Amino acid sequence: MAELVLKEVGKAYGDVEVLRGINLEITTGELVVFVGPSGCGKSTLLRMIAGLERITSGDFSIDGVRMNDIPPAQRGIAMVFQSYALYPHMTVRDNMAFGMKIAKRPADEINEAVENAARMLQLEPYLDRLPKALSGGQRQRVAIGRAIVRDPKVFLFDEPLSNLDAALRVATRIEIAQLKERMAGSTMVYVTHDQVEAMTLASRIVVLNGGGIEQVGPPLELYEKPANTFVARFIGSPAMNLFDGVVKASGDYTVVSLKNGGTVTLPVPSEGQDKGKEVKLGVRPEDLVPTDGEDAVLVGDVEIVEGLGETTLLHLAPREGEEAPIVKLPGIHRIDRGATIRFTAETSKLHLFDRTGRSFLYRN
Numbered sequence: 001m002a003e004l005v006l007k008e009v010g011k012a013y014g015d016v017e018v019l020r021g022i023n024l025e026i027t028t029g030e031l032v033v034f035v036g037p038s039g040c041g042k043s044t045l046l047r048m049i050a051g052l053e054r055i056t057s058g059d060f061s062i063d064g065v066r067m068n069d070i071p072p073a074q075r076g077i078a079m080v081f082q083s084y085a086l087y088p089h090m091t092v093r094d095n096m097a098f099g100m101k102i103a104k105r106p107a108d109e110i111n112e113a114v115e116n117a118a119r120m121l122q123l124e125p126y127l128d129r130l131p132k133a134l135s136g137g138q139r140q141r142v143a144i145g146r147a148i149v150r151d152p153k154v155f156l157f158d159e160p161l162s163n164l165d166a167a168l169r170v171a172t173r174i175e176i177a178q179l180k181e182r183m184a185g186s187t188m189v190y191v192t193h194d195q196v197e198a199m200t201l202a203s204r205i206v207v208l209n210g211g212g213i214e215q216v217g218p219p220l221e222l223y224e225k226p227a228n229t230f231v232a233r234f235i236g237s238p239a240m241n242l243f244d245g246v247v248k249a250s251g252d253y254t255v256v257s258l259k260n261g262g263t264v265t266l267p268v269p270s271e272g273q274d275k276g277k278e279v280k281l282g283v284r285p286e287d288l289v290p291t292d293g294e295d296a297v298l299v300g301d302v303e304i305v306e307g308l309g310e311t312t313l314l315h316l317a318p319r320e321g322e323e324a325p326i327v328k329l330p331g332i333h334r335i336d337r338g339a340t341i342r343f344t345a346e347t348s349k350l351h352l353f354d355r356t357g358r359s360f361l362y363r364n
Contacts, residue, residue: 002062002153002187003028004049011044016045019211022058031180031188033198035234036208042191043158045109045208050079050156058217062153066149078147079156079316082163084139086131092118093127096145098246111167113149120182121145121175137168147185157190161197175199182255193238197225207231229357232282238313238326240351241288243281243298254352254360259319262297266352285313285328288343296342297350298325305335314341 004026011019019041026032034042044133047053049060051072060067067075086095093114100110118124121141140160147155160167162175178202180188192198198205199219207214207222207230214234215227226232226240235237248263249255255265256279264281283297300316304326312333318324329345334340352360 003064004101004154004187004189004236005059005061005064006049007059009045009048009060011041011048011053021212024206024212025211026187026189028187029185030203031190031201032204032206033190033192033202034206034208035192035195036105036214037234038193040208041071041211042208046156046158046189046191048156050077051075052079056127076153077156078150078152078154079158080140080143080147080160082159084131084143084163085140086139088131090170091128092134092142092145093125093289093342095142096133096149099146099150101285112228113151117145117148120179131266135168136164137172139171140164140213142219144179146178153187155186155188157188157192157282159192159291161192161194169194172201187314195235199235205235207234209234217282217308225359226282226351227359229359231355232351232353232359236284238285239326239327240282240284241298242281242323243325244322244354245279245281247275247277247279251277256352258297259322264347264350266347266350268352268362278355280353280357282353283349285326285343286330287345287349288327289329289345291342291344291357293342293344295344297345298327298343299344300325302335302337302341303331305337307332313336 006022006024007020007221009022010017017027022045034045036042044053051070054269055068062075070360072124087098090098096114096117099109103218118127120142123141123145126134126138134239161172163174190201192314193244202219204216205222206216209230215222215231222235223232225330243258245256246260247254248257253265253267255263259280288298303317306313309332314327316325316327316334354360
């Protein structure tokens with residue numbers, strides 16, 4: 001369908017720079033998800049691709065054609081917004097067909113496109129209903145169908161599930177995943193603040209922060225090999241635990257002495273981090289397991305126990321200068337508040353970051 005290329009793209013409102021140095025290639029058939037904290041620029045970047053925001057600097061192209069000054073209607077892009085934006089007095093059929101009617105497409109072409117989209121989205125029984133007779137998930141499918149009938153080069157989704165309740169969000173997320181399979185070859189860009197959506201839908205995730213890109217990669221790569229502490233903390237729930245330490249010995253292996261009293265040896269070169277240099281050790285809450293041995297990465301007093309059924313979250317008392325650690329254990333565990341517990345983790349599950357927050361393990 002389409003290949004998107006952004007080279008040194010930036011956006012500024014007067015003296016306020018909101019995006020800078022965005023370099024990204026999105027290949028045909030990918031579903032790329034933009035994630036990041038509020039205000040990081042992910043929706044602005046999507047709107048720049050759509051042509052709804054002007055590009056201040058850099059170049060954006062689709063299939064090799066520069067799009068900076070091309071109007072939105074001529075870019076071959078269809079956008080699905082957070083709001084369904086359906087006409088309440090029109091049937092589902094008319095809502096889906098409206099754009100094609102405005103473009104004065106032949107009636108038989110319009111009917112065929114609407115029928116095909118309705119079949120793809122399982123909306124055939126609802127074509128003659130008004131939006132008020134539909135559930136939230138069905139309305140969102142109509143909005144997606146309105147985009148499909150245009151047969152665009154690129155689909156853009158701007159937090160399309162955020163207005164749905166939890167159950168509908170899950171169901172509609174699955175429907176979008178199935179839609180992507182049925183529309184193999186379609187290029188999609190998707191903005192969300194929901195990690196589950198990003199991890200389950202994306203071919204690749206783009207993590208944005210402070211107007212720039214922190215890391216780009218497949219979901220599990222970002223989970224297993226975060227490039228820095230920001231990505232490590234942002235991807236995964238609960239967030240990765242970070243513990244202060246210093247390099248005790250360096251070389252082909254790095255020995256780290258932790259402020260909490262533990263010592264760990266990681267089979268990664270220290271990359272010039274001499275003995276005594278400050279580092280941070282990262283470990284995900286789900287990778288910690290109780291231990292009676294001397295290999296404890298974490299020793300702490302339980303302050304809060306959250307029994308969720310399928311998992312148990314333990315919130316431990318924080319040490320000075322560090323955030324409160326969290327441990328995520330599978331299943332049900334009956335642990336008393338105030339209990340002191342020792343935890344360890346497999347060496348392969350540990351992450352090491354230098355003083356700047358860059359991972360020792362990550363390679364571009």
